[in-house]
Amino acid sequence: MNKLQRLRALDTEAQLVTNIGAVLGWDQETYMPPAAIDGRAEQLAFIESLAHDKQTNPEIGDLLLELGSTAQNPLGDPSLPALDRSYLRVMRRAFDQATKIPSAFVADMAKAISLSQAAWVKARSDNKFKDFQPHLERMLEFNKRIAAFLDPAKRPYDVLLDRFEEGGTEAQVASVFTPLRNNLVKLLDTIRARPQVDDSCLRRFCPEADQADASAYLMRILSYGSDSGRLDKTAHPFTTSLGPNDVRITTHYHEDFFPSAAFSTIHETGHALYELGIDPSPEYKRTSLAQASSMAVHESQSRLWENMVGRSEGFWSNHLPEFRRMLGTALEGVNLDTYYRAINKVEPSFIRTEADEVTYSLHVILRFELEGSLMSGDLAVADLPGAWNDGMKRLLGVVPPSDAQGCLQDIHWSMGSFGYFPSYALGNLYGAQWWDAMKRAGLEPEQAVREDRLSDILAWLRSNVHKPGSMYKPDELVRMVSGKALDASYFMAYLNAKYARVYGF
């Protein structure tokens, strides 16, 4: 066995252990009896610790060095094929991230997160930001130390961003988000000047069983779930990879608002199709190269299918009749135009996860701006509620009536996750840029959707975006696929055209 083969074998075993942890996690969220929770926590802790041991095996470090991969030159020996060099880059990155942060620190942070999350749950329920404030301050400190462990020479927020979007920096993200923000605010103003859309047709009672049938239908027409996936019900929808050919999604059902389940199903199906489509080459199956390029690229897949396909008129011109049949009285007498406009209603609201396609990115940009200011020290944690409300007013024109519906709404910061939020909006931009690249490749995706050739879109995404996995950094991927760096103009052009139609301007 040569050094690369040995490295792949060690990596594959670490992936296998991670997948076993995913089985335990999936079961916990779906079918585990409630009293099993303590035992399951021990099982998960055991598997996570084992996965960490596998990932930080010193032999991996030795092999990387022997193959010429260092922090300065992660790609290693220049004589190696490109695929192998990408693999060394990915492994060097993962190994450094796993080994540079001391175990004692990780354990301390885990304890602090556990307290912080409990405090956040209570503070949100009591609407008392002050009670959460010291925990948020600790989470910020932990993140600054993580950044210092990983790369003390860089700006801390840049180091944190890079964990989720390789190569991303605050300046680069801001250069994309600033025009996006300005244009979204402008579009939102235009929309608000128009008569509001009536979406009452989406709010009729719809039994969970009918919604489950509809979700199964959506999965089927999107070519997902027959033999390598499945759908289950959880409190919050998610996608998880339990092993090769085993990527599962979940959804939730609200009987007074069926689109929540339907669009969650399409969203998570987009994530699952990405995971299932990754296939860098036989020897890199089941390695770290068979993973997403970045969290934002992952989000581009869920949001492209959910919004650009799933909320399009062409899509529903084909599938509304079947939906009407499955959902019975819930959609009785609702015509395509009414339905299409209803599912695309734009309305500034307080909660990110419930936001429409136009306002969603503004929620994210607010969090990005605040994270940056918190991390640089320009904003004190004590001043977060005021800054949040100011930002909401400035970007969305609404002010939340409480911190519970404001700066306490998301779980991310309470669990010490900084630098993740931008992925949600970057995903929209990548998605629109893939869409445009399809057009320039002659695929005409709108027409494919209208003609119910969704598999043409999937095939294009598979060969251009899914297949290479993490062989390319997100910036390399977008330049290769679209010929350009990431840019908000594609997404804005898509939104402007779509909402001119929905709101008639």
Place this chain on the structure above:
Amino acid sequence: MNKLQRLRALDTEAQLVTNIGAVLGWDQETYMPPAAIDGRAEQLAFIESLAHDKQTNPEIGDLLLELGSTAQNPLGDPSLPALDRSYLRVMRRAFDQATKIPSAFVADMAKAISLSQAAWVKARSDNKFKDFQPHLERMLEFNKRIAAFLDPAKRPYDVLLDRFEEGGTEAQVASVFTPLRNNLVKLLDTIRARPQVDDSCLRRFCPEADQADASAYLMRILSYGSDSGRLDKTAHPFTTSLGPNDVRITTHYHEDFFPSAAFSTIHETGHALYELGIDPSPEYKRTSLAQASSMAVHESQSRLWENMVGRSEGFWSNHLPEFRRMLGTALEGVNLDTYYRAINKVEPSFIRTEADEVTYSLHVILRFELEGSLMSGDLAVADLPGAWNDGMKRLLGVVPPSDAQGCLQDIHWSMGSFGYFPSYALGNLYGAQWWDAMKRAGLEPEQAVREDRLSDILAWLRSNVHKPGSMYKPDELVRMVSGKALDASYFMAYLNAKYARVYGF
């Protein structure tokens, strides 16, 4: 940490890994997408190998020796408390069984089993015993070698029996099975002389969803499943422990014969209640002491609940009205007497797993007698089909029309499992002996069932049978609880009284 604490810690970690394997196995049988099978096999192989490493950790062997536990004196240091000494016995036994059989042999046997099982499936489907014969011969040879590894001084079949029924020998089992066999044949003759019962009321169409409701109802009235268990659907029903407070059962549904699901659910619930009831003491939770005393004692729990409770008139006098409501037309107009007699119809048949309460043990005794003869060499594998058919004629008065319905029907031998079959019938005997012990303790279980005080029966079983786990060998347990050695007379007295009522003699 003292030596016993250290031993418990090593054991608990091995149990935890085994439980993780059970999660993977449960998922594979219930919800795993079909294409995931190869990846899951690798995950299971990894976990099983890790569990084996944990169980055979040489430190366990050192600790056992330091605590005075050897093959000759497994209980160890006589000054230790009884509970600790039982624990040493259990650990010595498990350690020896895991370490005395060489890994290379285990791997060879695993490969041979895989070929044998495939050959068995085909031979059964083709009804060609000859094609399976060489595999069965190999399985016998492997088992003789296992016996020689474990204890070359003992008769091989005694060594194999002891793996499932600690302390059991062929002579001891025969001393119980011989009167059982003779009395069962006599009872069967009496029953066959009476007019046959009509069970057509059990064969009306009954939708799966209604049967699932009925299973949920049965679990509920048996105090199982609300927070530490659950029921799912699989090809073959089973019970599995996934961790502390997490014991799950499965069932299957036949829409033209609902009792199959209902009684499987009660049967597996009996197993699950045992697993959940084991609680030897705080320090022995999650160790090997928190396991069943033997496979036969396990089977006593499933069969006691399924047959002595679940097929009793008292039980259905309370629950038939609700069943009639849940199953609608499937039970419309069926009165208690008709129903009670129908679910207790006795009819010699070819297939063990479909046998009634009277003939079931005869199927098992046949296998026990044949296993013993195969192992001693008195019976050649080539002569098995003839011996099988002779035995069926002698015990049940019927001869299977094919080997597929005869000596090829069970999976056990094809997977190299010899010595397990007796547990199925021994379970009936233990069950009846517990029942009698309840009576002598003043509980009057029939009356408790009639008065719908099932929890009184469960409470007695918990404190007398479940709680000690494997602290006592099965023979010790039965003497302690009933004051006597295992004996077929309790089971026969129960059957004679019951079937005199069912068949009116």
